Amino acid sequence: xxxxxxxxxxxxxxxxxxxxxxxxxxxxxxxxxxxxxxxxxxxxxxxxxxxxxxxxxxxxxxxxxxxxxxxxxxxxxxxxxxxxxxxxxxxxxxxxxxxxxxxxxxxxxxxxxxxxxxxxxxxxxxxxxxxxxxxxxxxxxxxxxxxxxxxxxxxxxxxxxxxxxxxxxxxxxxxxxxxxxxxxxxxxxxxxxxxxxxxxxxx
Amino acid sequence: xxxxxxxxxxxxxxxxxxxxxxxxxxxxxxxxxxxxxxxxxxxxxxxxxxxxxxxxxxxxxxxxxxxxxxxxxxxxxxxxxxxxxxxxxxxxxxxxxxxxxxxxxxxxxxxxxxxxxxxxxxxxxxxxxxxxxxxxxxxxxxxxxxxxxxxxxxxxxxxxxxxxxxxxxxxxxxxxxxxxxxxxxxxxxxxxxxxxxxxxxxx
DNA sequence: ATTCAAACTTGCATTTAGTGCAATCTTTGC
DNA sequence: GCAAAGATTGCACTAAATGCAAGTTTGAAT
Numbered sequence: 001x002x003x004x005x006x007x008x009x010x011x012x013x014x015x016x017x018x019x020x021x022x023x024x025x026x027x028x029x030x031x032x033x034x035x036x037x038x039x040x041x042x043x044x045x046x047x048x049x050x051x052x053x054x055x056x057x058x059x060x061x062x063x064x065x066x067x068x069x070x071x072x073x074x075x076x077x078x079x080x081x082x083x084x085x086x087x088x089x090x091x092x093x094x095x096x097x098x099x100x101x102x103x104x105x106x107x108x109x110x111x112x113x114x115x116x117x118x119x120x121x122x123x124x125x126x127x128x129x130x131x132x133x134x135x136x137x138x139x140x141x142x143x144x145x146x147x148x149x150x151x152x153x154x155x156x157x158x159x160x161x162x163x164x165x166x167x168x169x170x171x172x173x174x175x176x177x178x179x180x181x182x183x184x185x186x187x188x189x190x191x192x193x194x195x196x197x198x199x200x201x202x203x
Numbered sequence: 204x205x206x207x208x209x210x211x212x213x214x215x216x217x218x219x220x221x222x223x224x225x226x227x228x229x230x231x232x233x234x235x236x237x238x239x240x241x242x243x244x245x246x247x248x249x250x251x252x253x254x255x256x257x258x259x260x261x262x263x264x265x266x267x268x269x270x271x272x273x274x275x276x277x278x279x280x281x282x283x284x285x286x287x288x289x290x291x292x293x294x295x296x297x298x299x300x301x302x303x304x305x306x307x308x309x310x311x312x313x314x315x316x317x318x319x320x321x322x323x324x325x326x327x328x329x330x331x332x333x334x335x336x337x338x339x340x341x342x343x344x345x346x347x348x349x350x351x352x353x354x355x356x357x358x359x360x361x362x363x364x365x366x367x368x369x370x371x372x373x374x375x376x377x378x379x380x381x382x383x384x385x386x387x388x389x390x391x392x393x394x395x396x397x398x399x400x401x402x403x404x405x406x
Numbered sequence: 407a408t409t410c411a412a413a414c415t416t417g418c419a420t421t422t423a424g425t426g427c428a429a430t431c432t433t434t435g436c
Numbered sequence: 437g438c439a440a441a442g443a444t445t446g447c448a449c450t451a452a453a454t455g456c457a458a459g460t461t462t463g464a465a466t
Contacts, residue, residue: 016413016462044451055416060453064328092403125267132335161375161395162402168371172364192364197400199365200295219433219442247422258445263424 024062027052031069036116040067040124067130075103075141086148093193096166097186099145104185115178139167169193227265230255234272239319243270243327270333278306278344289351296396299369300389302348307388314388318381342370372396 030052034043045066049059063069077085081099088095107114121127143163147154154160173188183191233255237246248269252262266272280288284302291298310317324330346366350357357363376392386394 019462020414045453046451056452057416057418057454058414061415064453066452067332068328125271126332128339129270129329129332129336132339133332136331136335157379157398158402161372161398164371164375165368165399165402168367169364172367175363176360195360195364196368197403199361199368200400222433223443248424249422260425260446261444264444267424269423 023052023054025073027054027059027062027069028072032117035070035120036113039120040127067126070127071130071134071137075100075138077141077145078102082145085145088149092146092149092162093166093196096142097190097193100170100189101186104189107185111178118175118178135167135171138170139163142166165196166193169196226255226257228276230257230262230265230272231275234269235320238273238323239316242323243330270329273330274333274337274340278303278341280344280348281305285348288348291352295349295352295365296369296399299345300393300396303373303392304389307392310388314381321378321381338370338374341373342366345369368399369396372399 027048031043031048034047034051045059046056048066048069049056052059059069077099081102085095085099088098118131121131140163143154143159146159146162147156150156150159152159169192170189173192174185176192177183177185177188230251234246234251237250237254248262249259251269251272252259255262262272280302284305288298288302291301321334324334343366346357346362349362349365350359353359353362355362372395373392376395377388379395380386380388380391
């Protein structure tokens, strides 16, 4: 009874925020798991809610439509890597690969799952749309970082086009990596980025 | 009675096909018109069907989900322009601008409408996803053409990456064109494509 | 501790999206 | 003209999605 009740919550840098993020993450995990095993049409929002331990209504407080729960969160680069990239002096594509290294390594372990998800979204028109959307999110992340590095507003021409080209390269590399079992993701990306400068040379 | 009943349909290179395409086009027109004036949430599939003179059930025979009716058809380049591009000897970006010239001119007249649509799809998550999807369709078209021109399978590395970079450039140019009232669409695209070769030079 | 307001969750009712099925009408080949 | 294939429709039904109001939890103030 006594104890120090104040100990239950000494200093909370937004406990609510944390809880929200945690449930959001739970929903995402549950949703993708269910969909990868049963397919989008055989998974209802109600199933997801139940599995995640929340009410159906709450599901729609977190996500505005079912498929949104399948969109992964931002790449979320570690601050150290971000700092290194922003103040990097090398060639941008090279520094970018370094920035991505950690994420790419994680993806390496998930190749099978990723392949399944990509397969499903190839089949389902709604998931196709959503998939495109995801890469556009990554693009926004890249644009912000490039803006910082170049000391320009993120909506300036240069970072905008750079981010667009990079995210599309990322996507192309990812597709190649998924198809062929040969390359590592990082190798695929390096190759793709290296091709860019001479892409339109000669016919 | 007699007459030549065969006269009603002398040589039909698929009349059914034509009818289908015509109604599809009608639905698309009606849907985009309704949505641009009232917003996506205030337009029901029933309204669209009614306005297009078909039953609700038939709407879903043509499109699998509401937003799909808002996706414009393929760019549909005129055969002459296609042939010119495929056998073109100039630089690919230059020849590409020629190929697109006609479409870009049409878009020039529609700038206001296009801006409205882009605005709506910025706001609505589902339309965001669909919008991304559209550019990916264009990319597939580009890839097929580039494959032909280069004499490679369309899923070969080179045409794949080229098409990806081109479609993303197209998108970036289009965004610029929509925002600023200054440039013509074609000028914006030329500038963007011209920037590509030196994009990552120096820091 | 008590209290209070803001944030969060939930149930309920309702509208709309979307699908399967069977009946009808239309086209086309013969 | 007739039969088969194709397209349209109505109907019934499941699931997605939203508004509202009532309940619960949380964080901070006294």
